Amino acid sequence: MSVQKEIKKITTHTLQRMKAAGEKISMLTAYDFSFARMFDSAGIDVLLVGDSASNVMAGHETTLPITLDQMIYHASSVIRGVNRSLVVVDLPFGSYQSNPSIALASSIRIMKETGAHAVKLEGGEEVIESVKSIVSAGIPVMGHLGLTPQSIYKFGTYNVRAKEEAEAAKLRRDAKLLQETGCFAVVLEKIPALLAKEVSESLDIPTIGIGAGKHCDGQVLVMHDMLGINTEFKPRFLREYLNLHEQVTTAVQAYISDVKTADFPSNAESY
Incomplete structure (x- = not known):
């Protein structure tokens, strides 16, 4: 009788061990069953059900329009294709910013209705009470600093963030704050590579970079960009692995x- 080899699932603890060992973390977005199954079989560490679904799946200009129900639909589809990867789901705009109770209710819905393993939200000090509320309920939280696409109308541009010292100092503080509040990892998006290196080395939790240089503990790309499905989006940080x-x-x-x-x-x- 053949004994099937047990699949070693990636957990938040696994990512912590990978950082400690200096092993880089691979992360990609996924929005449906078929691609999730392929990525999982290929050995990806983390799958992010990103609110970028608003752009690449629904054709919206920003991430703002996607709803919690729609995120739950995408996450449920992804989970059914996964045996090994850690699945993180973005809390969409409006589902956590207003108060910690709403943030917790949104997170509980995602965990109960999708079977996902963690949630992700954008921001630092401004959302820290929401982070506390979610973490205290036993739900793992991934942070996101730097360019936070849900705040695009505040920024007014997708340019690199934290080039000025005041914003860089805030990002350093926010990263520490997210760690202290219990986040298991933090995405650093479109910030100077040297700042990302400094932050990554200052934290015990892993950092996942996108347009933040090679010194982060891992990297993430949007699958539609990396696979060359999109033709109009060619940022400097993107490496296209397929056309x-x-x-x-x-x-x-x-x-x-x-x-x-x-x-x-x-x-x-x-x-």
């Missing part, structure tokens, strides 16, 4: 041609 847009377009055009010329289906493809 899926071109490959899919070529395949679809070949299919159209085969249908139009009655080449498909062939006799072998008919009953």
Whole structure:
């Protein structure tokens, strides 16, 4: 009788051990069952069900319109494709900022209705009471500092954050605060590499960078960007590992041609 090898699941504790050992953490976004299953099988450490679904799945200009119900739908789909990866779900705009009770209720819904393993929220001192409330209920929280896309209308631009000393100092304080309040990790988005290095070395919890240089404890990219599904988004920090847009377009055009010329289906493809 063959004994199936037990799959070692990634937990928040695993990520802590990886940081301590100097092992980098790989993280990608996922929004559906099929891609989640592929990424999980490939060995990705963390899957983020990002509110970037608002952009790449729904076609909105910002992350703001996506609802808690929609995030729960995406997260439930992702979880069904996962055996090993840690699955983190973004709390969407409006589901945690107003008060800690709403933040906790939103987080409980995500955990109960999706089976996900953790939630993520944006901000530092401004949302610390919400973080406390969620963590005190036993729900793991990942922080997010630097460029926080839910605040895009406040920033007015997607430019690099924390280049000025005042904002850099606040980011350092916020990172420490998130750690002290119980966050298990923090995303650092689009900040100077040297600042990200300093913050990463000052924290006991892992940092996950996106446009924050190589000294973070891990990296995250949006799957649509990394796989070349998007063609219009080419930031400096993006490395495109595939040109899926071109490959899919070529395949679809070949299919159209085969249908139009009655080449498909062939006799072998008919009953």
